Amino acid sequence: MSDEKMQGINTRLAHLGHDPRSYHGFVNPPVVRASTVLFPNYQTMVERSQKYTYGTRGTPTTDALADALTDLESAQGTILVPSGLAAISIPFFAYAKAGSHVLVVDSLYEPNRHFCETVLSRFGVEIEYFSPHLGEDFRSLMRPETDIVMLEAPGSNTFEMCDIPLLSRLAHEANPDCVVMMDNTWATPLFFKPLDHGVDVSIHALTKYPSGHSDVLMGSVSANERCWKTLHDTQIALGTCVQGDEAYLILRGLRSMGVRLAHHERSTMELCKWLQQDERVARVLYPALPDDPGYDIWKRDFTGASGLFGIVLKGADEAAGARFLDALKLFGLGYSWAGHECLAVMPRFGDRTIAQPPEEGVIIRLQIGLEDVADIKRDLERGLSAI
Template sequence: MTDSRNASPATSPMTRLAHGGRVEGSPFVNPPVVHASTVLFESVAQMKGKSATPARYTYGRRGTPTSETLEALITELEGAEGTVLTPSGASACVVALMAVLKTGDHVLMIDGVYGPTRAACDGILKRFGIETTYFDPHVGAGVVDLVRPNTRAVFLESPASLTFEMPDVAAITRALDGLGAARPIVLIDNTWATPLFYRPLDHGVDVSIMAATKYVVGHSDALIGTIAAGPRAWAKIKSTHGDLGMFTGPDDMYLALRGARTMAVRLAHHQESALTIARWLETRPEVSRVLHPALPSHPDHAIWKRDFEGASGLFSIVLKPCSEEAVAAFLDGLALFGLGYSWGGYESLAIPAFPSAIRTAVPWVAEGPVVRLQIGLEATEDLIADLAAGLDRLAARG
């Protein structure tokens, strides 16, 4: 059972992270890691739910003290009705969609959404008879013009994957509220900001999803997803999650809970370093644009400034026209930036990005190649020196 002494809503997120999700009555600071499948009952009556002392746990997949602590912490941070855990961020997106959709339904999906989410819509959901329409990230209140009689969900991501447009979530949810009982469920992938920098449920969203693999875990050593839901969607999320047999290993849960304790401190460093490097990149002659919402140069900076409490360490750059060989020379020679997928860990990463592959509603047109950067916890001056040498190599190759 989680501790009833959880921080009050007035307490800062940093304090919530340090004190939330404790086990009630336990003298230990860190909750125990419970490895369990079978749960023993006191009697047949208790197994049937007819005992005067109902069983708190029934089976490992249906919850343990370890899962409850992490769920309670995320629920508190998100301001949600409840939270479930999944084995990855991608599975969290798919489970959430399956919870609110059925055969014959229609979902509106932001163009530029995370690639695996798009793949799920174009693959498994399509096979189940669910149709997807992708829309311009800047649609705003115009989203209501895209709603059909069978539209049951609107899926957002803020900022958009790879290209970092900022949808006006508040305008979208306000417009959908005007539909009354026909209002679709609104879901959002909030991995980039986490609830420390943006709380979607406070802006009219029903379901907030994170790849907790990223900033919650923070150490590139565990895969886990979270789905936090408000009252309009919680029952469906909880039921579908259980029916699909979704569960996360206790060791991964523990790593996520441990990572969460320092998430606020890490995010502050990610943010500061990323902004410093993003501003420096704007001065480089090889860079055409820096796609970072917290920069005043970003087209959607006003939305970020209005709604967000901060920015994380992930952004993209658009290079000036150059050859594939030049981009490879830039990236292959980096000493501190690893070439790898994922992000949110302590290490810096870089990948060549291809936004046109995940854009259909609004084709992606750019003057040059796109590179996505994850700024880790290394010294900022060392990362800048590494990037400078890389851009010099790019310029030499042309």
């Protein structure tokens, strides 16, 4: 095994993507702002026979980030796109065609479903949803024209695990050309590596942990060898590129992602156990808890858990959930997560057809930031007292 493959994850995160010797010894890559790239002569220009040819096709800054992610995902290549949602929609454009059948896990990020229902369906693609709990029965849903299976684990806002290796295997057995895609934003490549478990395409909202500071939007899609060329060609065709300033910020965030995630994970586990003891909380939705229904799958496949989870407020309706949220002082009310600060939201589930939320009360989704646990507990107590 090479020295680099033996290195611990924090060592790799500190150095991935940029060799200081390639740019005058500077520790960080230059921020290249570019549309135009000049060629030395006509011949080079028509053959495009130099590494960089136009701003939409990558720069040394975007390459540094894409290479780091390709390494972390053990992928063939990675495209960078303007948001996490674009990282979901663009691979659908890459692998679906008129007449395709697409299988989508019902518990996924709601805007992914919105894209399928409002855009993808207009192109003659049939979309079918399935339960995140499906096992061997998934085989019966596969058809010769099933070109894409879209997975996410744990499920958005309800946090169910699905059996990624099993579903990937069944999809490929039924149709070897099928592309299995996964939104891996919750786990990051530090806690789950989809391509090592049979998935073909791994999707990230880099907006979340890789950025880590609630100030940049970006997405990435990493593909294995079979799926890489089509993905890359599609991005070039669509022109969905990112700028050097944003790519630099994400690479900067990536350097500390391991130590931040360790802190998020430790605080979140302590808070989840504390909340489990509270009689006002019917359930804590976090697959790393030993009594969570998804625990066995999480323990088998994942190497860690991040800082986003749900609590079911016992007997609480929307008004009680709103009182909880309005009483919080430290937690911000916001739709994102994975930054340095605590956030809370009461999700809605209007569009789900199969993976319904628990019935004991409303769910509050909590993002645990880097604040001290004692302060977070005091704030949650304020919320719980208000319901």
